[in-house]
Amino acid sequence: MKTKKKKVRWRRYMPLYLMMMPGMIYLIVNNYMPMSGLILAFKRFNYSLGMWKSPWVGLSNFTYLFTGNDAFQIIRNTICYNLVFIVLGTILAITVAILLNDVTNVKAKKTYQTLILIPYLISIVIVSYIVFAFLSQDSGFVNNTLLKALGKDSISWYTSPRYWPVILTFVYLWKSFGYNSIIYYATIIGIDETYYEAARIDGATRWQQVWYITLQCLKPTIITLTLLSVGRIFYSDFGLFYQVPMDSGPLLNATNTIDTYVYRALLTLNDVGRSSAAGFMQSIMGFIVVFSANLLVNKIDKENALF
Amino acid sequence: MSKKITPGVVITHTIMIALCVICIVPFLLILVSSFTDESALMMNGYSFFPEKWSTYAYTYILGGGGSNVIHGYFVSIGVTVVGTMLSILMTTLFAYPLSRKDLPFRNVFAFFVFFTMLFNGGLVPSYMMWTRIFHIKNTYAALLFPALLMNAFYVIMMRTYFSTTIPEELIEAARLDGGSEITILWKVVAPLSKPMVATLAFMIGLGYWNDWMNGLYYVTDTAYFSIQNILNRMLQDVQFLSTAAATQASMGSVVSNLPTTGIRMSVAVVGLLPIMIIYPFFQKYLVKGIMIGGVKG
Numbered sequence: 001m002k003t004k005k006k007k008v009r010w011r012r013y014m015p016l017y018l019m020m021m022p023g024m025i026y027l028i029v030n031n032y033m034p035m036s037g038l039i040l041a042f043k044r045f046n047y048s049l050g051m052w053k054s055p056w057v058g059l060s061n062f063t064y065l066f067t068g069n070d071a072f073q074i075i076r077n078t079i080c081y082n083l084v085f086i087v088l089g090t091i092l093a094i095t096v097a098i099l100l101n102d103v104t105n106v107k108a109k110k111t112y113q114t115l116i117l118i119p120y121l122i123s124i125v126i127v128s129y130i131v132f133a134f135l136s137q138d139s140g141f142v143n144n145t146l147l148k149a150l151g152k153d154s155i156s157w158y159t160s161p162r163y164w165p166v167i168l169t170f171v172y173l174w175k176s177f178g179y180n181s182i183i184y185y186a187t188i189i190g191i192d193e194t195y196y197e198a199a200r201i202d203g204a205t206r207w208q209q210v211w212y213i214t215l216q217c218l219k220p221t222i223i224t225l226t227l228l229s230v231g232r233i234f235y236s237d238f239g240l241f242y243q244v245p246m247d248s249g250p251l252l253n254a255t256n257t258i259d260t261y262v263y264r265a266l267l268t269l270n271d272v273g274r275s276s277a278a279g280f281m282q283s284i285m286g287f288i289v290v291f292s293a294n295l296l297v298n299k300i301d302k303e304n305a306l307f
Numbered sequence: 308m309s310k311k312i313t314p315g316v317v318i319t320h321t322i323m324i325a326l327c328v329i330c331i332v333p334f335l336l337i338l339v340s341s342f343t344d345e346s347a348l349m350m351n352g353y354s355f356f357p358e359k360w361s362t363y364a365y366t367y368i369l370g371g372g373g374s375n376v377i378h379g380y381f382v383s384i385g386v387t388v389v390g391t392m393l394s395i396l397m398t399t400l401f402a403y404p405l406s407r408k409d410l411p412f413r414n415v416f417a418f419f420v421f422f423t424m425l426f427n428g429g430l431v432p433s434y435m436m437w438t439r440i441f442h443i444k445n446t447y448a449a450l451l452f453p454a455l456l457m458n459a460f461y462v463i464m465m466r467t468y469f470s471t472t473i474p475e476e477l478i479e480a481a482r483l484d485g486g487s488e489i490t491i492l493w494k495v496v497a498p499l500s501k502p503m504v505a506t507l508a509f510m511i512g513l514g515y516w517n518d519w520m521n522g523l524y525y526v527t528d529t530a531y532f533s534i535q536n537i538l539n540r541m542l543q544d545v546q547f548l549s550t551a552a553a554t555q556a557s558m559g560s561v562v563s564n565l566p567t568t569g570i571r572m573s574v575a576v577v578g579l580l581p582i583m584i585i586y587p588f589f590q591k592y593l594v595k596g597i598m599i600g601g602v603k604g
Contacts, residue, residue, distance in 0.1 A: 013410060016403075019403060023400060024419070027423055030452070030454065031427060034427065034429070037428050037435055112326075121517075122517070123578070124519075126337075126579060129538070130337055133572070134353070136353070145352070174329065174330070183597060246546040262429065266434060
C-alpha cells in the first residue's frame with residue numbers, strides 16, 4: 001500500500017522535476033561549478049596542469065596582492081563609490097518619486113516615467129560614447145563649446161583623475177535614478193490616501209505631509225533597499241568603471257575597483273594569482289556582508305528580507 | 308485633488324521636465340554628431356548645432372563600407388532572439404514547479420536557486436571553466452551561455468507571480484480533467500501570465516542586446532563580434548591612439564582601420580535603435596516589472 005502510494009506520488013511529480021532539469025543543469029554549470037574554482041586563490045595556476053593539479057602555494061597570492069598599493073586602492077574605491085552612490089542615489093530617487101506622485105496629469109506622469117527610464121535601457125558602451133562626446137580632449141562638447149564660451153582653457157579629462165569621482169557619480173545617477181525612483185514610487189502609490197486627508201484637515205503643510213507621512217511610510221523600503229545595496233558593497237558595475245573612463249591608465253587611482261582589477265589582472269596581465277586572490281576576497285567578503293545585511297533586514301522588516 | 312495651477316505644481320513640473328531633458332539631451336549629441344559633416348566635426352568638435360549636416364556616415368555603413376557592422380547587427384539580433392526565447396522557456400519551466408506548494412522538496416530547490424544570488428565564484432573561475440572545460444572561446448555560444456541564460460532573480464520573480472496570481476483550484480481542476488503538467492503550464496498558467504512573460508522577455512532581451520562583457524571576455528575573433536563588441540573595439544582604438552604608448556608603426560594600422568567620428572556615432576545610433584523602437588510598446592511592462600521585482604532587486 002505504502003509503496004503504491006509512493007509510486008503514484010513519484011509519477012505525479014516526476015514531470016515537474018523534469019521541467020526543472022534544464023534550469024538546474026544551467027545553475028550547476030554557470031553558478032555552482034565556478035564556486036569550486038575559488039581554490040585557485042591558493043594555487044599557482046599552471047595552464048598545462050590545469051586548476052586541480054596546479055601546486056598549492058598557501059597564502060602567497062594574498063601577500064602578493066596586499067604588498068603594494070593595489071589592494072588598498074581597489075577596496076577604498078569600491079567601498080567609497082558605493083557609499084556615495086547609496087546616499088545620493090537614495091535621496092535623488094525618493095525626491096523624484098515624490099514629485100512623480102504629485103503629478104496629477106496622467107499623460108504627463110506617463111511621459112515623465114517613460115523618459116527618465118531611457119538612460120537605464122542603454123548599454124554602458126554607448127554611455128561611454130556619450131561621455132566621450134562631452135569630454136574628449138580636442139573635440140568634446142565641454143572643451144570645445146562650454147569652456148570656450150566661458151573663456152577657459154580646455155581640460156584633459158581622461159588624464160586628470162581628480163574629476164572622475166564626480167563624473168562617475170553623475171553617470172551612475174543619470175543611468176539609475178529612473179529605475180530607483182519607480183521602485184519608491186511603487187511604495188508611495190500604495191500609501192493610504194486617508195492619511196493625507198486627515199493631515200490636511202489638521203492643517204499640515206505640504207512639507208509636513210511629506211515628512212510625517214510619505215517618508216515614514218517609505219522607511220521600510222528605504223531601509224531594505226539600503227541594506228541590500230550595502231550587501232553589494234564589495235561589487236561594482238564593471239562597465240561603469242572600466243568602460244566609461246575608457247580604461248585610461250592615468251585615471252586608475254580614481255577608477256580602479258575590485259571588478260576592474262580582477263579583469264585586468266586576469267586578461268591583460270595574465271596574473272591568475274593576484275586576480276583570483278582579489279576575486280576570492282570579493283566573493284567571501286561579499287557573502288559575509290550580504291548575509292549580515294539580510295539578518296538586519298530580517299530583524300526590521302521580515303517581509304522584505306531575502307531569506 | 309484640485310486642478311488649480313499652484314506654484315507647487317509649476318515647480319514639480321519644472322523639475323521633472325528638467326530631469327527628462329537631462330536624460331534625453333546626451334542622446335541628441337550622439338544623434339546630431341552622426342549626421343554632422345566630418346570636416347565640421349574636426350573643426351568644431353561634437354556640437355548640437357553643426358555647421359554642416361551630412362548623411363555620409365549612414366550611406367557608408369549601408370553601402371557596404373560597414374559590412375562588419377551589419378554582420379555584428381545580425382549577430383546581436385540572433386543572439387538576442389535565441390537567448391531570450393531559451394531564457395524565458397527555462398525560467399518558466401523552472402518557476403512553475405517552484406510555485407507549486409505541494410511539490411516535495413520545494414524549499415530545497417528554491418534555496419538552490421536563491422543561493423546563487425548570495426555567493427558566486429567570480430570572474431576567474433568562471434572564465435577558466437567556460438574556456439577550458441566548455442571551450443566556448445570564439446564561438447557564438449560565448450555570447451549566449453555565460454551569465455545571461457538564466458537569472459535566479461527572474462526565476463524568483465516569476466515563481467512569486469505564479470503563486471500569487473494563479474489560483475491553486477484552477478490548476479487542481481485542470482489536473483482532475485486529466486491535463487498533464489506540461490499542458491497545464493501551457494494552456495492554463497502561461498496564458499494568465501502574459502504580462503509577467505512580457506516584462507521578463509523585455510528585461511532579458513535588453514540584457515542580451517546590451518551585453519558586451521561576454522564578448523570582451525570570451526571573443527577575440529572579430530567574426531563573432533556583436534554590435535556592442537564592435538562599438539567597444541572602436542572605443543578601445545580611440546583610447547589607444549590617445550595614449551603615448553602607441554608607437555608610430557602600430558598607430559598607422561589602427562588609424563587606417565578606425566572609422567571616422569561620424570561613422571562611429573552612427574554605429575552607436577544604430578545600436579540604440581532597436582531598443583528605442585521596442586521600448587514604447589514595453590514601457591508599461593517594464594514599469595510593472597520594476598515595481599514587482601524592485602525591492603528585492
